[in-house]
Amino acid sequence: xxxxxxxxxxxxxxxxxxxxxxxxxxxxxxxxxxxxxxxxxxxxxxxxxxxxxxxxxxxxxxxxxxxxxxxxxxxxxxxxxxxxxxxxxxxxxxxxxxxxxxxxxxxxxxxxxxxxxxxxxxxxxxxxxxxxxxxxxxxxxxxxxxxxxxxxxxxxxxxxxxxxxxxxxxxxxxxxxxxxxxxxxxxxxxxxxxxxxxxxxxxxxxxxxxxxxxxxxxxxxxxxxxxxxxxxxxxxxxxxxxxxxxxxxxxxxxxxxxxxxxxxxxxxxxxxxxxxxxxxxxxxxxxxx
Amino acid sequence: xxxxxxxxxxxxxxxxxxxxxxxxxxxxxxxxxxxxxxxxxxxxxxxxxxxxxxxxxxxxxxxxxxxxxxxxxxxxxxxxxxxxxxxxxxxxxxxxxxxxxxxxxxxxxxxxxxxxxxxxxxxxxxxxxxxxxxxxxxxxxxxxxxxxxxxxxxxxxxxxxxxxxxxxxxxxxxxxxxxxxxxxxxxxxxxxxxxxxxxxxxxxxxxxxxxxxxxxxxxxxxxxxxxxxxxxxxxxxxxxxxxxxxxxxxxxxxxxxxxxxxxxxxxxxxxxxxxxxxxxxxxxxxxxxxxxx
Numbered sequence: 368x369x370x371x372x373x374x375x376x377x378x379x380x381x382x383x384x385x386x387x388x389x390x391x392x393x394x395x396x397x398x399x400x401x402x403x404x405x406x407x408x409x410x411x412x413x414x415x416x417x418x419x420x421x422x423x424x425x426x427x428x429x430x431x432x433x434x435x436x437x438x439x440x441x442x443x444x445x446x447x448x449x450x451x452x453x454x455x456x457x458x459x460x461x462x463x464x465x466x467x468x469x470x471x472x473x474x475x476x477x478x479x480x481x482x483x484x485x486x487x488x489x490x491x492x493x494x495x496x497x498x499x500x501x502x503x504x505x506x507x508x509x510x511x512x513x514x515x516x517x518x519x520x521x522x523x524x525x526x527x528x529x530x531x532x533x534x535x536x537x538x539x540x541x542x543x544x545x546x547x548x549x550x551x552x553x554x555x556x557x558x559x560x561x562x563x564x565x566x567x568x569x570x571x572x573x574x575x576x577x578x579x580x581x582x583x584x585x586x587x588x589x590x591x592x593x594x595x596x597x598x599x600x601x602x603x604x605x606x607x608x609x610x611x612x613x614x615x616x617x618x619x620x621x622x623x624x625x626x627x628x629x630x631x632x633x634x635x636x637x638x639x640x641x642x643x644x645x646x647x648x649x650x651x652x653x654x655x656x
Numbered sequence: 657x658x659x660x661x662x663x664x665x666x667x668x669x670x671x672x673x674x675x676x677x678x679x680x681x682x683x684x685x686x687x688x689x690x691x692x693x694x695x696x697x698x699x700x701x702x703x704x705x706x707x708x709x710x711x712x713x714x715x716x717x718x719x720x721x722x723x724x725x726x727x728x729x730x731x732x733x734x735x736x737x738x739x740x741x742x743x744x745x746x747x748x749x750x751x752x753x754x755x756x757x758x759x760x761x762x763x764x765x766x767x768x769x770x771x772x773x774x775x776x777x778x779x780x781x782x783x784x785x786x787x788x789x790x791x792x793x794x795x796x797x798x799x800x801x802x803x804x805x806x807x808x809x810x811x812x813x814x815x816x817x818x819x820x821x822x823x824x825x826x827x828x829x830x831x832x833x834x835x836x837x838x839x840x841x842x843x844x845x846x847x848x849x850x851x852x853x854x855x856x857x858x859x860x861x862x863x864x865x866x867x868x869x870x871x872x873x874x875x876x877x878x879x880x881x882x883x884x885x886x887x888x889x890x891x892x893x894x895x896x897x898x899x900x901x902x903x904x905x906x907x908x909x910x911x912x913x914x915x916x917x918x919x920x921x922x923x924x925x926x927x928x929x930x931x932x933x934x935x936x937x938x939x940x941x942x943x944x945x946x947x948x949x
Binding site: 548 | 682941943944949
């Protein structure tokens, strides 16, 4: 991996207002570029807002939509990772994370695990993705996951096994749990634990970019962070407030930590593949039976 | 579960302890979220002012203090709406808070309006009807002040009342945004301490104050502290009533609370719309309230 400077854009998008949110992206991209960042990352559905319900078809767009041209243009100077809802040619709507480099999408990840429980109702309005892939960029091999994907530890395992040195998690994580004692939201506590755990056990960088603001009374708590391969928090944005924070991600840290703790080298991908294939076949047989 | 000395299985943490921990509040964090909530959800509508019906009780005191923190004192109007049978001490307590917060306030007596309406009735209404009429008269005055002051109505119904249906629909339950609707009474009390609400307000027995001497806990037949534990375990932790009874909670109380929650569900929802079309409001026409904001 090349050493690079990352900017976390912890924004507060307006719900269903593409034009406003695009301008917000361009503002943060400009500031990140001026500050010398190589990559800027935005939260889940940063271009659309989160609790869309029936607004989904109004804000979904195909990746070649001209409304994305300003972001493509901006990506000539800085790599841009952002969240949107992608409309496919057969008119499905998928939560998406796009990686723009020099005007082109290097990769688009579709959220695999839609959330449809508790306060979430994604599967009513959206379709889920069907793959988790790392992808190559001039900086190195990276992977993107979206929010609920990370509550399934297998997605991070796949991304790491596929060679990602940096795993980005784009989130619109609602803040909840205000019990006394910890001085942080229950949801924040869990996320921070997950970010540290994935970084440490997969010996890679984990970048969690969460949004702030409110939608219909639900708060998004922010607290975006970069965790290094030894589990150290390298940068963290404040809770609840819009922010642009920076961190430098260095190959030397990956090398040092992978030497001390060669978990990634020892990961038995073949075993995982065989066992998961066996379990999937058996479960398929059981479900049908 | 682990075996006890006698070999029986015992629950590691009792349900009461679980409820106590669950109701324990990080007041600083909660205030931070709620101030931001009031500011954000009102400013989205191009408004930076709020009005709050201040009764002299703890719930409205907390909502008022949060609103004053969210917008600064000059942008929050406290509306005091006594009826002639309201306890005079309530007004005094409300005024103490108004002075402490340094917010503007106005007093609108609802006696003439309520008595005028009562005088038109053929029969003497029971206390419930009288209470509902007063609550709805206050709503009319409050929403008028909302327009006059140019601020949105900040609600004062807590989670306990909302779950029990212990409030008047389209009366005291009416608001634009409600910062305390996800806080049980026990938690509102903790927040009141953190917000420096005067002790006189914090320490008195909760009352709808529809007549002198009225007490929520007498009327309901249980105390809020216990009811909150039961409701927390049923609603937030999703225990079954049988679990609570097995855990030592009074069976009659658990069933009574469960019944109240079910019976009052209608109060927490919009009026039912008869479905005819393929896209009925709030059934399959579903847009967020913050649409475009």
